[in-house]
Amino acid sequence: MRSCDRLGAKKMLTRNRIYPPAGETVDVVVVGAGGAGLAAAIEAAESGARVVLLEKNDAPGGSTAWSIGSVSASQTPHQRAQGIADTPEAHWEDMPGFAGDLADRDNDALRRILCDAMPDTFQWLLDSGIRFMGPMPEPPHRVPRMHNVLPNSRSFIYHLVRRARRCGVDIRVRARVTELVLEQDGVRGVLVECGGSAARRIDARGGVILAAGDFTNSPELKARFMGPQEAKVDAVNPTATGDGQRMAERCGARILNGDLALGPEIRFIAPAKENFVRRLPPWRSLAAVMQWSMKHLPDAILRPFLMKFLTTALAPALALFEDGALLVNTRGERFGDETDRPAYRLPDQPDGIGYIVIDGRIAERYSRWPHFISTAPGVAYAYLADYRRNRPDVYREAATIDGLAAMTGMDAGALGASIAGAAGPNALARAPFIALGPVRAVFVHSEGGLRVDEQHRVIDAGGQPIAGLFAAGSTGQGGLLLKGHGHHLAWAFASGRRAGRLATMAAKRTSGSETRAETA
Structure with a gap:
């Protein structure tokens, strides 16, 4: 059976599955509390959404906490202090130099989104309490753009968790999402196991945002996309097991650039x-x-x-x-x-x-x-x-x-x-x-993320958005090539923030429709 046929069969079985009733309904559910998930949850909550952030590990962090902690951006206060003139356009033009012969596999539109979003996103990180040294030069960047976090990468998690709690994000750890709830009109929510208890359903009016990282520690996905020898290699982050990619594939999603990785x-x-x-x-x-x-x-x-x-x-x-x-x-x-x-x-x-x-x-x-x-x-x-x-x-x-x-x-x-x-x-x-x-x-990391559009909606094999399903960070990399220091974290924060805002807008539209239906 061809790969697309297998995915179609899985999608049909998932649509026909009988799910338990929802135990609660919120505006936005975010899966994964690394850099992308925290950014998505904060942005959604600060836009007025009720947000639940689910993390399978004992504490937030993800691959962001394992990273060296560099973020590449243009038009930053640090650049201005050094008299460096830079633009998102120049950043966009320079990034293919890192990709080399693979540049034709890049997603130019998502690269544009990343570079355009980073000046504001970098300031957002500063406003969250995070501090950097730099910028540092890294050719083929034409000017220094790499900013390194102080004192270490845990600073991202520490300050973003504090901001998330201040704005009302409900952070739940030891909460493993096992399945997406897919019904005829799209993804309605998730099934989650908390502390070994039976799976419980949480629905989301605006959508589910998958921000569960990459699959560098999934032997199954590495064997499928890279090869049997690569499947034997461990990851820097042992919990980067491709949970988001696997759950989305059952709903008809596709993984792009799964064969590309930093390593072994x-x-x-x-x-x-x-x-x-x-x-x-x-x-x-x-x-x-x-x-x-x-x-x-x-x-x-x-x-x-x-x-x-x-x-x-x-x-x-x-x-x-x-x-x-x-x-x-x-x-x-x-x-x-x-x-x-x-x-x-x-x-x-x-x-x-x-x-x-x-x-x-x-x-x-x-x-x-x-x-x-x-x-x-x-x-x-x-x-x-x-x-x-x-x-x-x-x-x-x-x-x-x-x-x-x-x-x-x-x-x-x-x-x-x-x-x-x-x-x-x-x-x-x-x-x-x-x-x-x-x-x-x-x-260290893989480039194999779900195919997404410019609104971070997950796209199925037929080229259509899967209603109610968004992806950010490595899970929603969408074919974007992020070689060069500081681009993976930049995408995590930039895409997470945008996905959080867009899911909140969807929640408000849904709430408005429900109100009008009740009034009628």
């Missing part, structure tokens, strides 16, 4: 305990102090602080492998050419982890510019000494190969054979010998 890429395992930078409270006063410090304190004082962040959050540079670094598994065995997509092979190794092995020659090379272990564009660069100081849990150094094997638990014979087998001008021969790791393969 190699990343160091997270520290057992978060460092103090990730634990910093997202207070506005603290962010203001940090903002002042970024402008006025010398790099010698700022750099150690930034390194605490960089060595926790970022990936090792692949240039290490071009300079002779080896990737071995926990037994010390090399398992392929390190310059040929090594992250794809890591999941097949014991425990899915490996180690990057270097010698004294590479260690000396990666101790200064322009050779760095990790970077956040425009912010700072982390060298080998930064990892030795800030991440002793992923840094092992020994005078001999046997000594390094003993420190990491590898087989000395296997590690020695791996190093000996990589002969050539970049062979590892000079003490000391260093192992960086464990490292693992992860997906």
Whole structure:
């Protein structure tokens, strides 16, 4: 049976399903309390809607809370303070430079919406209490547009949750939406399980907004759109399981660009305990102090602080492998050419982890510019000494190969054979010998979102809007390509706000129709 036939059959079965009666009816239901869902809920509530925001996890956050926290925008106060003249039009023109050969798969109309919405959306974030450093340059942007949140990405969630509660959003956690209620006239509401209780129906007059993130941790969807090897790779956000995409497909929706993703890429395992930078409270006063410090304190004082962040959050540079670094598994065995997509092979190794092995020659090379272990564009660069100081849990150094094997638990014979087998001008021969790791393969985010129109309504296989169903953020990416730092979060906030307003307008139209019917 063809894919479209299967979806049509699912849609018919869903339409014929008998649902329980609604336990409550509100104006707007938002599924997912990450950046997009919070923005949608706030905008809907501030537009006069009664809003329920449902989050399956123990607390709001989603992938936004896992992010580095950059937002790209034009015409910001930060740009003006630096004398930078910029426009949404220029931003729109520059974004295809990130997409490269994939630019013809982009959704130009949604890209226009994103760029046009960001000046006001950035100010909206500032008005919510969120503070940024920047803007930072990132070619092919013609001017600096990347703004990095202070003190960390949890600031988004902290301030937006407070704003949501102030405007009356009903936030419910441990509330897993299991199904969309689809009747002949469209999506009427959701079925939700709260704390293990039986599914309860909540209807929405204006519509349901799906803002449940991407499917980077759904083996089923990754296998279908990317391939069986990609299906083995975990995600940075373990709860990004494509719930919104799956539920919408049962209603006839389509996923676009499901084969595109950031990853798999190699990343160091997270520290057992978060460092103090990730634990910093997202207070506005603290962010203001940090903002002042970024402008006025010398790099010698700022750099150690930034390194605490960089060595926790970022990936090792692949240039290490071009300079002779080896990737071995926990037994010390090399398992392929390190310059040929090594992250794809890591999941097949014991425990899915490996180690990057270097010698004294590479260690000396990666101790200064322009050779760095990790970077956040425009912010700072982390060298080998930064990892030795800030991440002793992923840094092992020994005078001999046997000594390094003993420190990491590898087989000395296997590690020695791996190093000996990589002969050539970049062979590892000079003490000391260093192992960086464990490292693992992860997906950071995927581009596979539901097809939506310019009003963020979910579109079915026949090209028609599914009544009562909206999508925002990664769930409603609609074919838009968001390469480059800061565009995924920008789309989350911009699309979430717009979807919230549009769903509220639909709720008011429905309420008006019901009032007129009662009067008649």
